[in-house]
Amino acid sequence: MVNERDTQYLLLTPGPLSTTRTVREAMMQEHSTWDIDYNSIVESIRSRLVRLAVRDDTNLDAHTAALMPGSGTFAVESVIGSVIPSDGKLLVLNNGAYGARITTISRMLGIDTVELAQAEIESTDLGQVEQMLANDPGITHVAMVHCETTTGMLNPVEAVGEIVHRHGREFILDAMSSFGGIPMRMESIGAQYLISSANKCVQGVPGFGFVVADRATLEATKGRARSHSLDLFGQWHEMETKGGKWRFTSPTHVVSAFAQALDELEAEGGVDARHARYVANQKTMVDGMRAIGFRTLIGDEVQSPIITSFYFPEAAEFEFQTFYDALKARGFVIYPGKVSHAQCFRIGSIGDVHPSDMTELIGHVSEVISEMGVRF
Numbered sequence: 001m002v003n004e005r006d007t008q009y010l011l012l013t014p015g016p017l018s019t020t021r022t023v024r025e026a027m028m029q030e031h032s033t034w035d036i037d038y039n040s041i042v043e044s045i046r047s048r049l050v051r052l053a054v055r056d057d058t059n060l061d062a063h064t065a066a067l068m069p070g071s072g073t074f075a076v077e078s079v080i081g082s083v084i085p086s087d088g089k090l091l092v093l094n095n096g097a098y099g100a101r102i103t104t105i106s107r108m109l110g111i112d113t114v115e116l117a118q119a120e121i122e123s124t125d126l127g128q129v130e131q132m133l134a135n136d137p138g139i140t141h142v143a144m145v146h147c148e149t150t151t152g153m154l155n156p157v158e159a160v161g162e163i164v165h166r167h168g169r170e171f172i173l174d175a176m177s178s179f180g181g182i183p184m185r186m187e188s189i190g191a192q193y194l195i196s197s198a199n200k201c202v203q204g205v206p207g208f209g210f211v212v213a214d215r216a217t218l219e220a221t222k223g224r225a226r227s228h229s230l231d232l233f234g235q236w237h238e239m240e241t242k243g244g245k246w247r248f249t250s251p252t253h254v255v256s257a258f259a260q261a262l263d264e265l266e267a268e269g270g271v272d273a274r275h276a277r278y279v280a281n282q283k284t285m286v287d288g289m290r291a292i293g294f295r296t297l298i299g300d301e302v303q304s305p306i307i308t309s310f311y312f313p314e315a316a317e318f319e320f321q322t323f324y325d326a327l328k329a330r331g332f333v334i335y336p337g338k339v340s341h342a343q344c345f346r347i348g349s350i351g352d353v354h355p356s357d358m359t360e361l362i363g364h365v366s367e368v369i370s371e372m373g374v375r376f
């Protein structure tokens with residue numbers, strides 16, 4: 001059995017995720033990268049992203065946005081490689097695979113990098129952040145992940161932002177899996193750079209990432225880039241001075257889909273309404289999974305409405321691949337685990353997914369589990 005959609009199954013994954021038919025249909029248009037019709041779509045996207053990230057209208061001009069081709073990691077790499085000066089130093093707050101990825105990027109680029117490495121199930125240790133900044137005036141930038149998609153944990157970005165700001169350093173936030181799905185304001189977070197991508201909570205298709213930045217901070221980074229194609233200032237400057245032009249071939253179809261996705265975000269009632277739907281999805285799903293007998297990896301107090309990690313049942317009859325294949329055959333694609341010290345799988349609650357889909361999922365999980373002979 002498949003779901004009632006026009007796709008072969010529903011993606012309960014952290015991106016690419018299930019999109020609406022209308023978002024996919026927007027890709028039937030073709031555009032020239034030089035054409036004013038296309039460039040004005042890009043300009044509109046840039047200003048709408050700033051409005052979503054800032055939301056205090058008096059602050060709009062103090063912020064700006066750039067789009068960067070590639071998956072989200074390319075946008076992260078463009079920020080890390082383009083804004084930290086050659087004598088700068090990065091502190092990465094790492095409690096998951098995406099935090100670890102920032103460290104990998106930074107070290108590969110030859111940037112002086114230190115890490116506050118914590119267990120994947122631990123929330124950021126604010127006391128240690130404070131101490132590391134106080135003890136090391138050489139640290140110029142701090143980077144962290146908002147929703148750590150590894151576990152589904154929501155990190156305390158506002159508290160960290162306050163510490164970073166008080167110590168006079170710059171703050172880079174990977175808000176990849178939360179932007180558009182969780183209300184956030186760069187002013188209250190105190191972040192100079194906020195990074196996300198087209199195929200997460202804005203519900204577009206994969207193909208580019210974006211960076212919303214404090215304008216004056218970004219303008220001061222000219223000449224720092226360690227890569228030509230991922231030069232954030234270069235890309236931003238081209239868009240800013242040439243009315244939305246990209247430096248190189250841009251993902252035109254993906255951009256059309258993203259503009260449609262932004263319209264649909266607005267039509268839904270904005271980020272607050274989308275957040276409420278994701279919260280309802282996640283609650284329906286977790287309540288149902290717990291009623292079956294599953295246990296979540298992290299505490300409810302740090303759990304995001306984006307993605308949830310579940311321990312494998314202890315019963316020997318449970319085999320993840322069998323479970324995955326059976327759910328897929330019934331029209332639901334879940335996600336493997338990514339934590340290092342526990343056997344887990346993940347279920348996403350973002351995308352064009354609704355509480356009724358979650359209710360349907362729970363019915364299938366329950367049947368599959370009993371077919372497998374798993375007892376809790």
Ligand SMILES: *Cc1c(COP(=O)(O)O)cnc(C)c1O
Nearest residue numbers: 071072073098145147149176177
């Ligand atoms: C999705 C995601 C990324 C980017 O991953 P890509 O596979 O490059 O799109 C980065 N950080 C977080 C927290 C994410 O969820």
